[in-house]
Amino acid sequence: MAVSGLIMIGYLLLHMYGNLKVFAGKEAFDEYAHHLRTFGEPMLPYEGLLWIVRVVLLAAIIVHVYAVVVLWRRNRKAGAVRGARRYYSKKNRTGIQRSYASFTMRWGGLVVLAFIVYHLLHLTTNDIAPGGASDSPYERVVNGFEIWYVVVAYTIAMLAVGFHLWHGIWSALTTLGQNRSSNRIDSRLTGLAVVVTLVITLGFLMPPWAIFLGLEA
Amino acid sequence: MKITVNVWRQQDAESKGSMVPYVLDEVSEHMSFLEMLDVLNEQLTLEGNDPVAFDSDCREGICGTCGVVINGIPHGPEVTTTCQLHMRTFKDGDVIDIEPWRAGSFPVIKDLVVDRGAFDRIIQAGGYISAPTGSAVEANNIPVPKADADHAFEAATCISCGACVAACPNGSAMLFTAAKITHLGLLPQGQPERDSRVLGMVEQHDAEGFGGCTNIGECTAACPKGIPLDTISRLNRDLLGALSRQTIG
Amino acid sequence: MTSTPNATGDVTPDAPTGASSETETEYHRLGEDIRDTAAPSGPIERRWDDRMFGARLVNPANRRKIKVLVVGTGLAGASAAATLGEAGYQVETFCYQDSPRRAHSIAAQGGINAAKNYRNDGDSIYRLFYDTVKGGDFRARESNVYRLAQVSVNIIDQCVAQGVPFAREYGGLLDNRSFGGVQVSRTFYARGQTGQQLLIGAYQALERQIAAGTVTMNTRHEMLELILVPDAEGVERARGIVVRDMVTGEIESHTADAVVLATGGYGNVFFLSTNAMGSNTTATWRAHKKGAYFANPCYTQIHPTCIPVSGDYQSKLTLMSESLRNDGRIWVPKNKEDAEKDPRDIAEDDRDYYLERIYPSFGNLVPRDIASRAAKYQCDDGKGVGPGGLGVYLDFADAIERLGRPAVEAKYGNLFDMYARITGEDPYERPMRIYPAVHYVMGGLWVDYDLQTNITGLFCAGEANFSDHGANRLGASALMQGLADGYFVLPNTLADYLAGSPFEKIADDHPAVLEARQAVEERLQKMLAINGTRTVDSIHKELGQIMWEYCGMERSEEGLTKAIGLIRELQNEFWTNVKVTGTNEELNQTLERAGRVADFLELGELMCIDALNRRESCGGHFRAESQTEDGEALRHDDEFAYVSAWEHPAEVGGKPILHKEPLEYEYVEMKARSYK
Numbered sequence A: 001m002a003v004s005g006l007i008m009i010g011y012l013l014l015h016m017y018g019n020l021k022v023f024a025g026k027e028a029f030d031e032y033a034h035h036l037r038t039f040g041e042p043m044l045p046y047e048g049l050l051w052i053v054r055v056v057l058l059a060a061i062i063v064h065v066y067a068v069v070v071l072w073r074r075n076r077k078a079g080a081v082r083g084a085r086r087y088y089s090k091k092n093r094t095g096i097q098r099s100y101a102s103f104t105m106r107w108g109g110l111v112v113l114a115f116i117v118y119h120l121l122h123l124t125t126n127d128i129a130p131g132g133a134s135d136s137p138y139e140r141v142v143n144g145f146e147i148w149y150v151v152v153a154y155t156i157a158m159l160a161v162g163f164h165l166w167h168g169i170w171s172a173l174t175t176l177g178q179n180r181s182s183n184r185i186d187s188r189l190t191g192l193a194v195v196v197t198l199v200i201t202l203g204f205l206m207p208p209w210a211i212f213l214g215l216e217a
Numbered sequence B: 001m002k003i004t005v006n007v008w009r010q011q012d013a014e015s016k017g018s019m020v021p022y023v024l025d026e027v028s029e030h031m032s033f034l035e036m037l038d039v040l041n042e043q044l045t046l047e048g049n050d051p052v053a054f055d056s057d058c059r060e061g062i063c064g065t066c067g068v069v070i071n072g073i074p075h076g077p078e079v080t081t082t083c084q085l086h087m088r089t090f091k092d093g094d095v096i097d098i099e100p101w102r103a104g105s106f107p108v109i110k111d112l113v114v115d116r117g118a119f120d121r122i123i124q125a126g127g128y129i130s131a132p133t134g135s136a137v138e139a140n141n142i143p144v145p146k147a148d149a150d151h152a153f154e155a156a157t158c159i160s161c162g163a164c165v166a167a168c169p170n171g172s173a174m175l176f177t178a179a180k181i182t183h184l185g186l187l188p189q190g191q192p193e194r195d196s197r198v199l200g201m202v203e204q205h206d207a208e209g210f211g212g213c214t215n216i217g218e219c220t221a222a223c224p225k226g227i228p229l230d231t232i233s234r235l236n237r238d239l240l241g242a243l244s245r246q247t248i249g
Numbered sequence C: 001m002t003s004t005p006n007a008t009g010d011v012t013p014d015a016p017t018g019a020s021s022e023t024e025t026e027y028h029r030l031g032e033d034i035r036d037t038a039a040p041s042g043p044i045e046r047r048w049d050d051r052m053f054g055a056r057l058v059n060p061a062n063r064r065k066i067k068v069l070v071v072g073t074g075l076a077g078a079s080a081a082a083t084l085g086e087a088g089y090q091v092e093t094f095c096y097q098d099s100p101r102r103a104h105s106i107a108a109q110g111g112i113n114a115a116k117n118y119r120n121d122g123d124s125i126y127r128l129f130y131d132t133v134k135g136g137d138f139r140a141r142e143s144n145v146y147r148l149a150q151v152s153v154n155i156i157d158q159c160v161a162q163g164v165p166f167a168r169e170y171g172g173l174l175d176n177r178s179f180g181g182v183q184v185s186r187t188f189y190a191r192g193q194t195g196q197q198l199l200i201g202a203y204q205a206l207e208r209q210i211a212a213g214t215v216t217m218n219t220r221h222e223m224l225e226l227i228l229v230p231d232a233e234g235v236e237r238a239r240g241i242v243v244r245d246m247v248t249g250e251i252e253s254h255t256a257d258a259v260v261l262a263t264g265g266y267g268n269v270f271f272l273s274t275n276a277m278g279s280n281t282t283a284t285w286r287a288h289k290k291g292a293y294f295a296n297p298c299y300t301q302i303h304p305t306c307i308p309v310s311g312d313y314q315s316k317l318t319l320m321s322e323s324l325r326n327d328g329r330i331w332v333p334k335n336k337e338d339a340e341k342d343p344r345d346i347a348e349d350d351r352d353y354y355l356e357r358i359y360p361s362f363g364n365l366v367p368r369d370i371a372s373r374a375a376k377y378q379c380d381d382g383k384g385v386g387p388g389g390l391g392v393y394l395d396f397a398d399a400i401e402r403l404g405r406p407a408v409e410a411k412y413g414n415l416f417d418m419y420a421r422i423t424g425e426d427p428y429e430r431p432m433r434i435y436p437a438v439h440y441v442m443g444g445l446w447v448d449y450d451l452q453t454n455i456t457g458l459f460c461a462g463e464a465n466f467s468d469h470g471a472n473r474l475g476a477s478a479l480m481q482g483l484a485d486g487y488f489v490l491p492n493t494l495a496d497y498l499a500g501s502p503f504e505k506i507a508d509d510h511p512a513v514l515e516a517r518q519a520v521e522e523r524l525q526k527m528l529a530i531n532g533t534r535t536v537d538s539i540h541k542e543l544g545q546i547m548w549e550y551c552g553m554e555r556s557e558e559g560l561t562k563a564i565g566l567i568r569e570l571q572n573e574f575w576t577n578v579k580v581t582g583t584n585e586e587l588n589q590t591l592e593r594a595g596r597v598a599d600f601l602e603l604g605e606l607m608c609i610d611a612l613n614r615r616e617s618c619g620g621h622f623r624a625e626s627q628t629e630d631g632e633a634l635r636h637d638d639e640f641a642y643v644s645a646w647e648h649p650a651e652v653g654g655k656p657i658l659h660k661e662p663l664e665y666e667y668v669e670m671k672a673r674s675y676k
């Protein structure tokens, strides 16, 4: 689970870097989108690298979701008494120190999943085309993000990703045995998780908002 | 002070339970939480009712026998055991919810008493150093760096109360398991069995039906002994190492 | 020097003539003298080796067929069960808690002694032996104590090998401290929780054997009866026990080739003590009623630095380490009127640092019993402070000024926190209040050098026996004794007994088994049927008050006689007016407590009878009639240098029978203590 999550994070970082090319203008962005597809040619066929990445990512998502389902079922059984709420007390429902992020891993994850589907349909397969379809990836992006509800949806999704990663990164590194600080809050890992999360979230949010506010090049 | 308690009453493992309110008119702030329950039980007995069953033994915060969920928090609002919580933490007129530890692997026996036998079975699966009586070498032949000894001690302070499981949204017993792995894994005497220990204990942990850890950290916040969360990371490190050595070797 | 108890007066207990006025008092009869026939003679340092060599061995292949029951999983029980399991016997163990690791040994704070002489400060096996005999006020057996000191060394090795995280120095070697007023540093410790760490070590060894299948563990099972079966020669042997499954109420019988009781101390006879809520005498008392001698029941240790009682709801008392007396100063107001005042407003001149005043050379560090009694006298005098006037101040103001707050925090921080948590007062700001509390019992089942009681096949280890501490135990020596018994002594001596086994198998429907079960069931039903108006706890509290008042820090003929009368009334009150709710067939904590209190009521009476008989002051037993002019304890070696081993009378309502085991001192000269 940690590994699949981290693979996806790695992708997100690259992906975000690519997205920021929007600021470099239509040429650069289309070039980048095209380059993605021709990378490695002639050693790899057209879209070769992209397919490898797609397969790896798909596998990661499948593994991740499979792990989620197994974990979820197991933890449901481990936690509560069947047919009853776990604790009847209505006090301190949010636990002692739980972060909001750790609470929302499952539902946040589902939001992310829903978004990925939409996102692929929109920008990869060109099937949904808010604001008008186009052959230029740049145009598709710009057209899409000029509509407010697309931006809002995208923002919600990115916040969900942010929360997911905030806890996810820390958690994955801990799972891999890297937490060496006895302090829950100040540990360097939490710091790292926050930084990476902020970079990714802000990095992804910049292009749409820029487009929406008309700031793009 | 006047205190109302809502107590989980459940006749036995099979019965359905429910929260039952009781009013205590004269609670002294110097009473311990369990003494408050003693007073309630005297009252119930004299009325001819069945007193509330709850576990406790040392009442000094060391044996790990006591433990109830108070207002949704294992061992209550302070970082200590239930027996060391005092009524001065509450105020006149408070309504206090009291429930047993809840986890699939901790079935309720009666009222607030649960069965924590799973913990002993996790220890049986490797939570020891094999040193048959008589086989020991002279104690000072095994020097242990003070920092390691102190760390090991810190992990060894776990009293096996189960609050970590009760607090964990996943019902995981990773903190308990990790505390033992850390205690023994930091000592030179613990090295020979380090791999088999972590493999055995984690396997038993899962077989007992405890949930998977997602590093939320409620365990360590509820732990009366402050067992730190990095013990879990250490367990994972040992586990990955052991698994890889197992596959390669 | 040798002394025979029967050298004075016209008492001739070696050949009791029956009708003499001295062989029968109002409360007891005198039986024959007894001796520890298992102890080898010869040079003391060779005795244990000789015994081990003389002991018969059991062929490893046969061990599988031999079964031993170990009741109790504290340091003594867990270490014995684990070691016997490793040796290959079939072991079955029992404890009343939900896990063996919760036995009350877990609460020990201070440390464990061992004659390692790591400090090069002149310690040796002989010195530990000497200190223990002297500390026990010459009421312990030399042979036993010497063996204890000998194996103390192996205990530390064993525990370290198991991973017990003892405190260490920067070089990585084990740290030691001095404890309980001795002048050498021989105490090993694991911060403030040595007991827990040692017990976890033994518990883990035990769990390893459970996993290996040699030991079967029964948690939440309480022993309620001993099963005796006569062998072919007509010798009654301990062959099993009856236990109650505390979850279902089921009464079970377990039979075996030998039975070991390691069920801890009976300090809870006082209701308030530093013992765990469930600590009880039931196992040992049931054995006593089946014929096992109970030795020195009146020897109780009262610890001076406990947190005082705060109200009548109090359920137990909490000990604070004795080390506090190293830097704290104990005082009470000189004037009774000041007792209610804020202590910080009482001028220096109006304070009485009574220990420093009375014992100028030892000051606040006088032994436990002296410090305890001195506090009692101050409070009896009306100078006590805090709720009910039962407390004296332990003041760190000087220490904080001298050493600085950080130093005091580093040394005593955890104790101060514990005090603050329990009392809600800040000890850095305001002197602590302390008061003595019952902490340990030196008395217990009589055992010989092999730890076998006078019942063949019944062994007893740990605090439950009377063996090694005489009239008073040194700090950090109980843990040592429990582990010595369990790891090293029992496995050897029990083997000698088991060499004659396996004995004839006892069927579940053997008449002796059925009879024992039936007795248990009837007793439980009887308690449930009374349905009176007194709660079990209220009767227990009343017993505790009687014991504390008349059989506590100071005992007198008048008080003890009164106490016996009161206890008898209370026994009657219990059996006619107690209220036990619920049924047997469930988890019924009231029923559990009722059974324990019923036994405490009988034991309490015997303690008073023993205290009454011992008209001397020694160790933890102080008789008002036996003191020096300046109020110090006065021993009477000519008359009382013996172990009182009590036999339960065969007839209902009969008088307990006193057997004296004379004590002889070949190595340590009997002297009076002085701490002035």
Ligand SMILES: Cc1cc2nc3c(=O)[nH]c(=O)nc-3n(C[C@H](O)[C@H](O)[C@H](O)COP(=O)(O)OP(=O)(O)OC[C@H]3O[C@@H](n4cnc5c(N)ncnc54)[C@H](O)[C@@H]3O)c2cc1C
Pocket (backbone or CB within 6 Å): C071, C072, C073, C074, C075, C076, C077, C094, C095, C096, C097, C100, C102, C103, C104, C105, C106, C107, C108, C109, C110, C111, C112, C194, C195, C221, C222, C223, C224, C262, C263, C264, C265, C274, C275, C276, C279, C280, C282, C283, C319, C439, C440, C461, C462, C463, C464, C475, C476, C477, C478, C479, C480, C482
């Ligand atoms: C607060 C405190 C601090 C102490 N500090 C120190 C110290 O620093 N150093 C030191 O040397 N000593 C100390 N002592 C004394 C020492 O801890 C004990 O004497 C010793 O641990 C007793 O060990 P044990 O194995 O004999 O009995 P315990 O540990 O009391 O174990 C008794 C066992 O018997 C079982 N049992 C009891 N009755 C029954 C029954 N009827 N049926 C079935 N099972 C039963 C219990 O479940 C338990 O497993 C301290 C004691 C106290 C109370």
Ligand code: HEM
Pocket (backbone or CB within 6 Å): A001, A002, A003, A004, A005, A006, A008, A009, A012, A061, A064, A065, A068, A102, A105, A106, A108, A109, A110, A112, A113, A164, A165, A167, A168, A169, A171, A172, A173, A175, B214, B215
């Ligand atoms: C497909 C939709 C997704 C779902 C349903 C989902 C769900 C989850 C859940 C339930 C967890 C559980 C752990 C917990 O509760 O703490 C988790 C962990 C994690 N997720 Fe996701 N997630 C999804 C997508 C992603 C994506 C796209 C990424 C990365 C970009 C990611 C990265 C992580 C990481 C790093 C972890 C931590 C793993 C660990 O603790 O070992 N997830 N996810």
Ligand code: SF4
Pocket (backbone or CB within 6 Å): B157, B158, B159, B160, B161, B162, B163, B164, B165, B175, B176, B179, B219, B222, B223, B224, B225, B226, B227
């Ligand atoms: S880790 Fe903490 S909460 Fe969990 S059992 Fe140990 S002491 Fe209790």
Ligand code: FES
Pocket (backbone or CB within 6 Å): B055, B056, B057, B058, B059, B060, B061, B062, B063, B064, B065, B066, B067, B081, B082, B083, B084
């Ligand atoms: S009763 Fe022992 S820890 Fe609370």
